[in-house]
Amino acid sequence: MKTSTVFTLALSLGVGGAIAETGSQRGPLSATDMQAVSPALERYASTRLAGDLWKRNDLSPRDRSLVTVSAVIARNQTVLLPEQLELALKNGVTPAELSEAITHLAFYAGWGNSIAAAAVTKEIFLQKGIDAGQLTHAEEALLPIDEKAEAGRAARVEQSIGSAVPGLVRDTTDVLFRGLWLRPGLAPRDRSLVTLSALIANGQVQQIPAHLNRAMDNGLTRQQASGVLNHLAYYSGWPNAFSAAPVFKTVFEQRESK
Template sequence: MAEQIGSTNGVSFEDVAAVAPALGTYTRTHIVGDLWKRPGLSVRDRSLVTISALIARSQTVGYPHYIDLALENGVTPRELSEVVTHLAFYAGWPNALSVIAVVRECFSRRGVDASAVPLANPDLLPLDEVGESKRAERVSELFGDLFPGVVQYTTDALFRDLWLRPGLLPRDRSLVTVSALIALGHVTQLPYHLNRAMDAGLTQAESAEVVTQLAFYSGWPSAFAAMPVIKEILEKRVKLG
């Protein structure tokens, strides 16, 4: 991993040592030597978390290395394509488009063709009609009169389409969403999406490791802003059994 960092994003360890030697030491010791080896989250999931944070914050210097690393760690081209599509809605179209050229170059280099990426209009996963009706009704009551366009797109484009695309498992789609929300500091959205992620199979230990991973890739303030919210969510789930 150390060599890849130097060779794929244009910043070598020699460059770092010449400018900020302590940063190079922290990178080798804490990120390369420890963080990615922690047992609480698979390297595949760490790649999903990291890619989501980079795209959400448009941190383009990290794209080449971490996209290659994600594919090496078991993220499929189909899944990577869905992550980019999903984050257009949760981080904005410009941020999603910012990674397109890098992913296309990576696919070309690896011989990934069109058959390996998802269809634009696949057969969707089954919809939880009861749960979605309750969500839509609640949002409509709160915001429908003032923001009918947002409410309508939220129902039609997100929860009756995007969230049902089969190219990314529901648990992983929620993991990507939670990672982007933390990276962007949008902690008020975490209760709904973290509960959804845990209902789909994300564990408490994995949730904690997501925050640990993002402390390095989005900064300590992002992690500490999320921790009280996540702590409350986890405590409520324990009480509810």
């Protein structure tokens, strides 16, 4: 296993007790600017988000940043993106991983949202001296596929959609699960984390069971999954988190009963 892969895994699992960079959680606004409009909002940003949520240990700082960036892109909240990209880089998310997350989210949150994110990220990369040599290439050797798991996924899609939309079934297999999901720019666990964050952020609860199971199969623990949902209540709204919570509960119970 490459040293960089070991380091990334350690960051994901919170090994080494990494200290979180929390930022201000005010986006581009200063404390004075925010207090001039909403003193209570500034207080929540400084005490509840930066002072508490970002320091919790149910997620590593790296995971928390990857989840937040994914949710912000999925909801097209570009006003928050510069600060969150800066935090992600400080918390151990690599430029290549950010680049790959933007690509992945084009398929799970919409093309326009990823284009908007790319425009913002370009400026951050320029400021940081990050160039194309630090990113994954457009064409890379794909990761090996689990043919048994893929056959099960394909069968479930065929059963739910069948011949109603054959083009969607075909592209889901060829473009996503035999292409995008096998790109090496994100570890399988991280790709699942990005996907799950986008689904929660946009309230797409019907898609959550398959992707939560996939995330946990890829190494996401129950504690971490719970932490993701708790975190996203702040960035995607309490209703989206509460809509997803019963689905999480069902998946957890089903996995425990096996």
